[in-house]
Amino acid sequence: MNLEKVINDKxxxxxxxxxxxxxxxxxxxxxxxxxxxxxxxxxxxxxxHNKGVNVLKExxxxxxxxxxKVLTVYAFSTENWTxxxxxxxxxxNLFNEVLRNEIKExxxxxxxxxxxxxxxxxxxxxxxxxxxxESLTKNNKNFLLNVCVNYGxxxxxxxxxxxxxLKSSSGEIKPSEVNEELFNSELLTxxxxxxxxxxxxxxxxxISNFLLWQLAYSEIYISEVLWPDFNEHEFLKxxxxxxxxxxxxxxxxxxxxxxxxxxxxxx
Ligand code: FPP
Numbered sequence: 001m002n003l004e005k006v007i008n009d010k011x012x013x014x015x016x017x018x019x020x021x022x023x024x025x026x027x028x029x030x031x032x033x034x035x036x037x038x039x040x041x042x043x044x045x046x047x048x049h050n051k052g053v054n055v056l057k058e059x060x061x062x063x064x065x066x067x068x069k070v071l072t073v074y075a076f077s078t079e080n081w082t083x084x085x086x087x088x089x090x091x092x093n094l095f096n097e098v099l100r101n102e103i104k105e106x107x108x109x110x111x112x113x114x115x116x117x118x119x120x121x122x123x124x125x126x127x128x129x130x131x132x133x134e135s136l137t138k139n140n141k142n143f144l145l146n147v148c149v150n151y152g153x154x155x156x157x158x159x160x161x162x163x164x165x166l167k168s169s170s171g172e173i174k175p176s177e178v179n180e181e182l183f184n185s186e187l188l189t190x191x192x193x194x195x196x197x198x199x200x201x202x203x204x205x206x207i208s209n210f211l212l213w214q215l216a217y218s219e220i221y222i223s224e225v226l227w228p229d230f231n232e233h234e235f236l237k238x239x240x241x242x243x244x245x246x247x248x249x250x251x252x253x254x255x256x257x258x259x260x261x262x263x264x265x266x267x
Pocket of ligand 1 (some may be wrong): 031034035036037049052053056074075076094095096099100147171230
């Protein structure tokens with residue numbers, strides 16, 4: 001039996017269950033489990049990261065094909081610096097290599113790539129590759145790929161608070177003018193709609209300092225699959241699950257007013 005055909009048939013069946021009108025515009029992903037995947041196979045952790053890159057390429061294609069507009073992935077957190085130097089160096093080289101190899105195709109696909117996070121501590125060669133990739137793709141309109149590197153949600157919020165405090169002390173804004181909209185306008189993700197869906201792989205049920213502000217009302221989907229084993233099929237399952245959610249944003253489904261009764265009243 002042709003394996004590719006079996007996979008395609010399985011995905012086609014899932015695709016039929018997806019409401020094309022309700023596809024999440026922005027999906028955020030915590031790509032977790034590369035190290036465990038490799039260790040389980042008796043391989044060095046770097047093999048997991050290498051395989052993880054192929055999965056990211058597959059999910060980028062799948063999300064674009066489905067009609068999503070933005071994909072934001074957590075590639076390196078502010079906490080990842082505590083890993084052994086060899087692994088940190090490997091990841092930095094991998095980002096540089098992947099970006100250099102893939103940027104042509106990314107651009108041909110009219111994908112804009114943006115890096116979110118503090119790039120200061122990265123080596124000059126990676127920073128240059130990042131700046132040239134961002135500049136090459138800056139006018140691409142089909143799709144936006146945000147790659148979070150040396151990113152931390154708390155650090156981002158503190159940075160915004162500092163900016164607003166500075167603007168307030170210089171008289172540019174009044175403290176009373178600080179609101180969600182103004183706060184949003186200082187975030188690293190300014191101008192980008194909040195993610196409707198957050199996917200985390202490897203079964204961990206944590207946000208891990210990722211997009212703390214932006215994920216306030218996102219639906220969270222935890223996949224038990226380790227990132228290197230994640231694929232289009234698992235992605236479609238996440239979208240189907242998302243579409244089954246009842247998104248109320250803290251409200252309730254519309255009910256006639258008289259259906260509410262104060263339970264403390266006897267009558
Ligand atoms: C988490 O697995 C994964 C990472 C910290 C790195 C993710 C990076 C990639 C998939 C490469 C992306 C490349 C580009 C250019 C964006 P882990 O190491 O925390 O796994 P573990 O929890 O099993 O140890």
